[in-house]
Amino acid sequence: MSIVDLLNPSIGPTATSYSDDDDEDAEGKGDRCDENTLKQEDLQRRLRHVHGNEKLATSCQDDESIHSDDTDDSAFQKRGLSCSIKTCPNKAVSKGRCISHGGGCRCKVPGCKNGAKMYGLCHLHGGRKKCKHQGCGKFAKSLGLCWAHGGSKTCGHEMCEKGALKGGFCWAHGGGRRCRAPSCQKPVKTGDVCSMHHNLSNT
Secondary structure (H helix, E strand, C coil): CHHHHHHHCCCCCCCCCCCCCHHHHHHHHHHHHHHHHHHHHHHHHHHHHHHHHHHHHHHHHHHHCCCHHHHHHHHHHHCCCCCCCCCCCCCCCCCCCHHCCCCCEEEECCCCECCCCCCCCEEEEEEEECCCCCCCCCCCCCCCECCCCCCEEECCCCCCCCCCCCCCCCCCCCCCECCCCCCCEEECCCCCCCHHHHHHHCC
């Protein structure tokens, strides 16, 4: 600033003048700033939402891993896996083991170690449905009927009307499973031995 400017008050420092247009420009800039701020806040909300979903997905995966043990038991049954005990040919029921080796539930009758089938009971203690034929107290095999009343397939041997066991034949014609003990022809009850040899092995 020169001395002339100081002596002449009419000539002073250039003052900043504002006009209506300037006010509109300022308002426009303010609106743009507010709009940008809203966009940033919206973006941050979206990012938090995405990250929240990722965390939710991770927690779901964790829950699935926690409950994976529960589904393993049903997987053993669906896939028909064998018992994890070596040399045991039985199918696994739960925890990778058959009923004889600790898998599944036990009959609720005190002292009974058989596997529970229905109502918390084994076959021997009422854990099976009875034949629906009037006056018959035998256990139902299929269709609500026992062998004698048509609740199973008949033996595949010609002229034999007995109920078929595993293999499509009755016991007399080679159906079912025999005890693995030498010279024993009794049916398998527990594991791959008959009830007598199973009791002997536990004594």
